[in-house]
Amino acid sequence: MHSELPREVNGSAEVKPIVAFHEVSKWYGNVIGINKLTIRIPAGVTGLLGPNGAGKSTLLQLATGQLYPSQGTVRVLGRQVWNNPSLNRFIGLCPEQDAFYEWMTGWDFVHTSARLSGLSRADAREAAARTLYAVGMTKNKDRAVRGYSKGMRQRTKLAQALVHDPEVLFLDEPLTGTDPVARRDLMDIIQRLGGEGKSVLVSSHVLHEVQSLTPNIILLNHGRLVAEGQVREIRDLIDKYPHHIVLICDEYRKLAGQVLTWEDVEGVKVLPKEKGLMVETRQPDAFYSRLPELSLEAGTAIKEVYSDDDNLEAVFKYLVNK
């Protein structure tokens, strides 16, 4: 199976993907939604990151068979997605749009979703009760959806995605617009689902949200794959590009002169206000290794070192803007 797909590059053994895109493009007239995308997403929780308009929702719509790819093939659980409605029994989607049948109650909405998935009346009742409980909506299940807060609406959307107990979950910006409590609860639920063996693909444009959910991330921008893999691998990737390190030191001008003699330093910017300097280097590890020695030298005692790129937000910004 999947012999036409490329092997995992960074793994020694071939990893069977849950979701596989091969040379997939999707055009909307002249606008490119997804551009020759080839990815293999393994089991577990994976974060799909990218700024607005990066192609995240298009990717999820392609993966759930709502859109037909203009080019390439999309497979989920080894099955062709397009025109394969039976595959939807194994897939759950929490869409981004805040759309509901507003006149329904939360219970009605989730129960109807279960019935639409083919569950019998008794099974649907049990499943609706179970999932509403799991997302913390049991207390409010009999209220009309139109009266729900944003957090309740997101929980209810998640419940309809879970109600038929799918193997693969696609969550499109599930935390958007939620209050801190709902956000924490939803993150707990997603982590729990991952712990239960579900495969979850969570899209977000905020890195720290995904960072706390999973180390496995896929970065998209302009419909193209920017990077994929573990956070650490992505950090390694960006280490090939200019890395900005800030050094705080009383004698920052003297320090600037010294670091400029190092070949791996590509630039130095003096920061008079902070009494420091920002160093640009493509070899941060080598640079960091020399710092203790430099700091011990008379007159160049470094008080503080930090990297502007030393958090996922910076990694994300860097990768999508490069």
Place this chain on the structure above:
Amino acid sequence: MKSAPSVEPFDVTTHPEALARNHPSGGFGLTALWTLYVLTLRQHLHGKRWMVMGVLFLLPAGLAIIVRATSPDAPSIVLEFLFGFMFIPQALVPLVALLYATGMIQDEQEEQTMTYLLIRPIPKWALYTVRCWLP
């Protein structure tokens, strides 16, 4: 939540345990279609179009009652006209049904609730057939 099945990711769509759980009726079942039919009916009833339809159908009868109550000696030509008027809505039924059905699908797309139907194990042709045939 149920515990995860111990199946290989690739085998899940053919694994008997997973199939029994996720595929209770095999193929696309009547349950889903019936639910879709009921949902469509409920959407019709929650919309305002049915009120327009109701007024259209009741208007001739209402006029006839008013004429009968206020003018017991109304000329037969008037009564004949009202009788003929009563058939106008029936003549318009196919057109109204078409507008009704396409309006519903358009509403679904505009309100973005169509997604909830497209991600269910219901073939697209069945989805649109049920949506369009109900009226």
